[in-house]
Amino acid sequence: MRYLLLLLITLSMTLPTASGQPSPLRVGVVGLTHTHVHGIFNSEGRGDIEIVGIVEPNDTLAQRYADQYGFAKELVYPTLETMLAAQQPTAVTAFGTIYDHLGIVEVCAPLGIHVMVEKPLAVSLEHARRMQELAEQHDIHLLTNYETTWYPTNHRAYELLKQDSLIGALRKVIVRDGHRGPKKIGVDPEFLEWLTDPELNGGGALTDFGCYGANLMTWLMDNERPLTVTAVTQQQQAENNPLVDDEALIILTYPEAVAVIQASWNWPIGRKDMEIYGLQGVIYADNRQDLRVRKPVGYDGFTEEEYTLDDRSTPYDDPFSYLAAVIDGRVEVKPTDLSALQNNMIVMEILDAAVRSATSGQTIQLK
Template identity: 65%
Template sequence: MFKQLAILLVLFQLIAGNLLAQDEPLKVGVIGLTHSHVHWIFGSEKQGDIQIIGIVEPNRELAQRYAEQHGYSMDLVYSSMDELLANTQPEAVTAFGSVYDHLKVVETFAPKGIHVMVEKPLAANLKQAQQMADLARKHQIHLLTNYETTWYPTNHQAYELLKKEDVVGATRKIIVRDGHKGPKKIGVNQEFLEWLTDPVLNGGGAITDFGCYGANLITWLMDGKKPNAVTAITQQLQPENNPLVDDEAIILLQYDQAVGVIQASWNWPIGRKDMEIYGLKGVIYADNSSDLRVRIAEGYDGYDKQSYQLEKRKAPYHDPFSFLAAVVKNKIEVQPNDLSSLENNLMVMEILDAAIRSAKQNKTIKLKE
């Protein structure tokens, strides 16, 4: 009897300990501060899902500047990933350095069983992406990619209307437009600008910086299918600001019964992240994060119109770092076609690789023979 009670007590303590661990904030290391999207994680920490236990940034002046802005202690800042590992025990890390450095982050933390979230795109080139995927699978870690548009309620409502409610019929064309006036024109900080406009560190210019958004969304909407072929053109319309990389890109994706059009630009007069989905019966417009329109065709050029203004998605689907915590704590299972998934983002890299080759060679690149 006493032995049975002792076993029950141990089991209760284990269950209680696991439940307590699930409710505690995820211990996160921030790797790099040169990507200005890093401000996002400092704002998100206040929600309580994550706790930043260390920051890797060799540029002490940059780290000090952000410490004054966000109120963290410089005691959290380490000069290298090895130094961070020697002094802390993160459960996950987030990469906010150059895209080229994403591979090194995964090489360092995956063998330790530490999960990784990188800012979009997954890698600077397809070879790096495949190396990262191999490491993630070998060491059984989550490797997630964060896009701003993943958290837009309009994109998810568009998916529901298209896939589950069949509002506009079978998909025939998807157009995704992303970008702004250009990094220099919008005034990104110098530490970000230096690698964002470097063809090696960023993998390209607008074609990678904003082309990845369209590739990510179209792959999701096309259920992870690989395009039959990719055709792309790039231009450099601001050589004085972007001397080493393209700043204008158009990518065409050919599927069996649909086409995808990605317009990625550092030459828009306004910032934009919008999408149009054309079906046999109508069109869905995701104009921004909150405004959605649906037009159902009537006759030759008439239509019935509905407009929606959407609220933020519910936690943890509203924020990348709340999502990361839920994934690591096994509260959410990432599906292969999810926007953040490794599978989706390997396809994104295959599309971008083909697009870059297409633009350079001035020819269509076939992906499916």
């Protein structure tokens, strides 16, 4: 039965249309409890993907999304296996708990079905290593989606950093991510239930937002692993997050650079920003669109240039358009890319070390 399913999936892979354009990628959506799932429903209208099946055992939740986005309830299946057998998608996207990611890859990889998960890659380094093994064994794409991957400011900052004459050699990066906390910002109850569960999410703010900085720094460092990881966590909202940390500070050291990752569910204002310091200047990626470059003048003076950037061109402005382009061969995923498995395995090493450091009170050296 599994071999027949693999054959059907292979035959249903995207083919060029009469106009020469690739047909939409057939995608299955696995889970509706992660509210980032709104992104794929909103993306479908671009024409790069077609949602052919949805896995969600919670009928009430599935009906809520069906009412909002107008899809037929017949598109919803109780299990991953029944959806795959009925619809033969080319790829699936994971929008359940982080713990679920391994199980999805265990089912999909042997069938040759590509997988995109929401950040982080896995709930633990152990899960991540098994996922990597399966992806490589069965030659599937296993991508990780971060909101900040699609920020034009981050990509412009990367380009400016690589121009050695602009800010000089990299010495320090500060990445800040987070918001007031899941309960305070009013996330849906089905999301809150697992987001604050240490087993299903792998931790609290350290996992939820620490992964952004680890991903970006690994990218800036061209997949160089840090020498050491030191982390401190706190629980400042015990009434809202009784089982997990909600404040995390992670310090990464490299031979000639350092990164400071501030992951928090206690910011008064939501933020995703980055500062890149070189020997001769600093780049501020303030948000998705706004970027600044400062060059020193005298002791504490500086000149500053400000940029407001347009979104990147298709398919580099949307995770699901990107997924379609990767699978049909229009885009090659480099090991250092933000979505790449190799980058995100290093991210998982960093998060694992950060958890161990925060628990033990010791700096962890990565061998």
